[in-house]
Amino acid sequence: DTGVSxxxxxxxxxxxxxxxxxxxxxxxxxxxxxxxxxxxxxxEFLTYFQNEAQLExxxxxxxxxxxxxxxxxxxxxxxxxxxxxxxxxxLCASSFMVGTGELFFGEGSRLTVL
Amino acid sequence: QKEVEQNSxxxxxxEGAIASLNCTYSDRGSQxxxxxxxxxxxxxxxxMSIYSNGDKEDGRFTAQLNKASQYVSLLIxxxxxxxxxxxxxxxxxxxxxxxxxxTTVTVRA
Numbered sequence: 127d128t129g130v131s132x133x134x135x136x137x138x139x140x141x142x143x144x145x146x147x148x149x150x151x152x153x154x155x156x157x158x159x160x161x162x163x164x165x166x167x168x169x170e171f172l173t174y175f176q177n178e179a180q181l182e183x184x185x186x187x188x189x190x191x192x193x194x195x196x197x198x199x200x201x202x203x204x205x206x207x208x209x210x211x212x213x214x215x216x217l218c219a220s221s222f223m224v225g226t227g228e229l230f231f232g233e234g235s236r237l238t239v240l
Numbered sequence: 241q242k243e244v245e246q247n248s249x250x251x252x253x254x255e256g257a258i259a260s261l262n263c264t265y266s267d268r269g270s271q272x273x274x275x276x277x278x279x280x281x282x283x284x285x286x287x288m289s290i291y292s293n294g295d296k297e298d299g300r301f302t303a304q305l306n307k308a309s310q311y312v313s314l315l316i317x318x319x320x321x322x323x324x325x326x327x328x329x330x331x332x333x334x335x336x337x338x339x340x341x342x343t344t345v346t347v348r349a
Binding site: 157159166167168169170171174176181182215217226227228229230231232233234 | 244272274282283284285286289291328330332333334335336337338339340341342
């Protein structure tokens with residue numbers, strides 16, 4: 127399978143706990159994106175990487191959220207001290223650095239905070 | 241994040257009919273436009289991209305772009321029950337995409 131891979135697919139946690147999601151992009155893609163989607167809404171941009179460099183982070187993103195992409199390969203998104211409002215689908219996408227701009231999404235990681 | 245507005249729906253169409261979805265965007269400088277399909281509980285899947293004014297056809301799908309009016313649309317001809325999904329309009333915003341809230345389409349058999 128050469129698509130974008132995310133895990134875990136589902137995570138249920140209690141408020142205040144930390145969670146980490148992993149994304150493995152399509153291997154030829156330089157850019158990696160994290161989005162968040164809640165019911166009835168479109169994906170909301172969180173952050174993106176070009177190779178290992180984090181080039182943009184949403185101003186709406188709480189400092190409880192951190193993302194890394196060591197060595198420009200897979201990426202992790204960590205949420206510290208989770209809150210019920212963090213419950214959402216976390217989507218990872220990747221793309222070529224030079225291209226027409228389309229993003230290819232993974233299956234997502236659904237977070238439920240109790 | 242750039243604003244992307246879609247008619248909220250839901251849109252219900254009979255099987256075989258044409259479904260018409262509309263999207264407007266705020267930034268006149270936007271250059272790339274995409275339609276994604278999202279089935280319930282699944283991730284978005286790219287179905288169409290358009291970069292120039294006019295129409296672009298791909299099978300039963302036609303995307304239409306009017307940059308002067310800041311408007312992009314998607315037509316689904318001969319709608320099938322398998323087309324029942326949420327359709328997301330996306331616009332390039334520097335190196336990322338900004339998405340609308342989506343229009344949910346239900347095709348009635």
